[in-house]
Amino acid sequence: MRAITSKSKRADAPPRVGLFGKLGAGNIGNDASMESVLNYLRTSHPDAIVDAMCTGPAEVSSRYGIDAIPVFWHHKFEEPTSSVYGIALKVLGKGIDVFRTASWARRHDAVIIPGAGVLEASLPLLPRGFPYSMFLVCASGKLFGTKVALVNVGAGAVKQRTTRWLFNSAARLAYFRSYRDPGAREAMRKRGLDVSKDHVYPDLAFALPAPPYEAGDPQTVCLGVMAYYGTNDDRQHADEIYATYVAGMKRFVRWLVDDGRRVRLLVGDTNGSDDGVVQEILADMAAYRPDLDPSTVMPEKVASFADVMEVMQPVGSVVAIRYHNILCAVRLCKPTISIGYSPKHDVLMTDMGLDDFREAVSSLDVDELIQRFIELETRSADLRQKMMARNATKGEQLEEGFAELSAALFLRPKKTVVVLDEALVGTAG
Numbered sequence: 001m002r003a004i005t006s007k008s009k010r011a012d013a014p015p016r017v018g019l020f021g022k023l024g025a026g027n028i029g030n031d032a033s034m035e036s037v038l039n040y041l042r043t044s045h046p047d048a049i050v051d052a053m054c055t056g057p058a059e060v061s062s063r064y065g066i067d068a069i070p071v072f073w074h075h076k077f078e079e080p081t082s083s084v085y086g087i088a089l090k091v092l093g094k095g096i097d098v099f100r101t102a103s104w105a106r107r108h109d110a111v112i113i114p115g116a117g118v119l120e121a122s123l124p125l126l127p128r129g130f131p132y133s134m135f136l137v138c139a140s141g142k143l144f145g146t147k148v149a150l151v152n153v154g155a156g157a158v159k160q161r162t163t164r165w166l167f168n169s170a171a172r173l174a175y176f177r178s179y180r181d182p183g184a185r186e187a188m189r190k191r192g193l194d195v196s197k198d199h200v201y202p203d204l205a206f207a208l209p210a211p212p213y214e215a216g217d218p219q220t221v222c223l224g225v226m227a228y229y230g231t232n233d234d235r236q237h238a239d240e241i242y243a244t245y246v247a248g249m250k251r252f253v254r255w256l257v258d259d260g261r262r263v264r265l266l267v268g269d270t271n272g273s274d275d276g277v278v279q280e281i282l283a284d285m286a287a288y289r290p291d292l293d294p295s296t297v298m299p300e301k302v303a304s305f306a307d308v309m310e311v312m313q314p315v316g317s318v319v320a321i322r323y324h325n326i327l328c329a330v331r332l333c334k335p336t337i338s339i340g341y342s343p344k345h346d347v348l349m350t351d352m353g354l355d356d357f358r359e360a361v362s363s364l365d366v367d368e369l370i371q372r373f374i375e376l377e378t379r380s381a382d383l384r385q386k387m388m389a390r391n392a393t394k395g396e397q398l399e400e401g402f403a404e405l406s407a408a409l410f411l412r413p414k415k416t417v418v419v420l421d422e423a424l425v426g427t428a429g
Contacts, residue, residue, distance in 0.1 A: 014047040015410055018108040020137050020148075021116060024056025024068070026271025029324025032290060033115025036204035037151065038064060040402050045410060053104050055130075063304075069104065071133050072097060078141075089194070094128065098136060109182070110147040110409040115180060115204040117154035117323075119167050119188065121232040122342035131166035132310045138173040142384035147409050149176035150400065152204050154344050155184040158191070159233060168192065172277075174409045178401060180204070181347040200217035201401030202394040205327050206211065211309060213333060213388070216316040218377065222300075224320025225249055225277045226269070228341060228361060245321075246277055250284040251366045252319070257289065257296060265285070265299045266311055268322030317376060319369075321361060323348070330354070333387040335380040337372055339364060353386030 034052075041048050050066050057068035064150045090116040105111055118134060125131065141148035150171060158164040168191055171177060177195075179185040180203045189195045226243045229238035254265050265281060267274035278299045285297050300311045308328045312318060318329035321339040330352045337357045338345045349358050357376055359369055376383070 001148060014049050015045065015109045017045075017048045017050050017108060017409075018104065018111040019042060019050065019052040019054065019066075020071075020111050020113050020134075021054060021118065023054035023114075024059035024063070025051060025054070026056065026128070026269045027116075028308060029267055029269060029322070029327070030116045032208060032324060033152075033204040034060075035064070035305065036110055036207040037114040038066075039207065040405075043375055044402065044406055046411075051172070065261055069100075071130075087385065094132070097133065098225065101133065101136040102140040102143070105137055105146045105148070106144040108146050111137060111141055111173075112149050112151055112409075113153065113174075115152050115154075117156070117342075117344065118150065119153055119155035119158075119171060120157045120342065120344075121160065121163055122156055122344070124229065124232050124235065124238075125163060127160065127162040127166055131170075132162050133172045135166045135173075138170040141175065142173040142246055147175040148172050148173070149405060149409060150178070151176070151405060152178050152201050153178045153184065155191075156178050156343060157187055163232075164191065178404070181344065181351070183343050183347045199401070199404065202397050203327055204360045204398070205305060205324060206331060206391070206394040207398045207402075208331075209303060210245070210391075211313055215314050215384070215411045216314050216334065217262075218380075219260065219317035220264065220315045221256055222255065222264045222315040222318045222320070222334075223249070223256075224266045224268060224318065224325035224329075225281070226267065226322050226324050227277055228321060231341065241362075246280055246363060248364045248366050248369075249277070250281055252369055253281055253285065254295060255366075255370055257285065257292065262295070262317055263297045264311060264315060265297065266302065266308065266320070266325060268320075268325050270303050299315050299355060317373070317380070319373065330387055331391060333384045333391065335376045335383050337369070339369075352390050353383060 019034055019037065022030050024031065041050055052060050052066055052068040054060050054068055054072055055071050057070050060066065060068040070336065073239060138148050140146065158167060171188060177198045179198060179200050182200050185195050185198055185200055228242060230241040232424055234241055253263055265278045267278065282297065282299065285292060302308050302311060305328060309323065309332060312329055312334060314330055317335045319337040319339065320326050320329060321341065323344055326336060326338050326345065336354060337359060338349045339359045339361050340346055341361045346358055349355060357372055359372065
């Protein structure tokens, strides 16, 4: 695909940069990636004019102070999508979004899709939703000469043919690609992309400032939970998967309490999707130990990655399922157990020196989880030292990644001075 126009502007004009993605819609990890990119732009390119096209424009505007519009045209209507009218709006919106997205992308010099697992389908995902929208923005960038950058993104195997095609096409059309771990780049290679020029840098959340190191109270455990219904391929067994996972968390919390621990329950989304799990655990504890001090097992309210850090800093250890809850824990050098649903969990844990403390949610064994937790505590001092060293390295790697991004998106080519031979000029005259 060839760009139909070339962008012309004054050399001293500030660059216009758009942020695109599932931002401001309740996913703390996605917002952490956006915040990291915003910090980078405000520090390294303070003259840049930044706005967003995202799934939570009101939240992005109010929290980060930038203009934002919705990814999906039909989201500005209150009509339930299950109604006939709502369905008609969504169908109409698919056509309108082609022109909205193209117009938005064309107004920018660069569009950044910041981090997150935008090239994977480890959780339920419909191709007509975000995969379609990401394809539109990358195609629009290619068409109008806007540099679209996939920055430190996650990727994995995608079995659904339409979703895979949309993601692969978007990635091919992007001007710049980098991945948050080697597994993501390898996944795209296996999906047929030429990744020879694509680099790997740490997850963008590692660039966010962390509070001073604190070992925390060894008797307090942070348990990160989510409403887990399986992957995109598990829709037929979703309710069973959810029930099994929640039953395992209830049993683990009972063991922690019986062993004299305090538990802080933490979610990974702020849209309320995980709250049901928290309430089920609390109800189970009320029935199991009606005389228990309510402060022994408490839910924590969080609205940002900084909030998650604040909750985790005073605890002694973390057990979590949400990827960015785990990332936050290792960022704080907390002894951590991952209950993973995607290869990205395993890659992160191995990379941070925690390879022995991985559990797969699909085969979760609570007895084994308890044994791993006991071992985690006995090795906590050594694990903290490993994480401190690796966090320092990741900070340096992210600086390199941002420098490469600046060179790709913001360095303008030097003017070419053409000197005409006088003889040729005379001949032409």
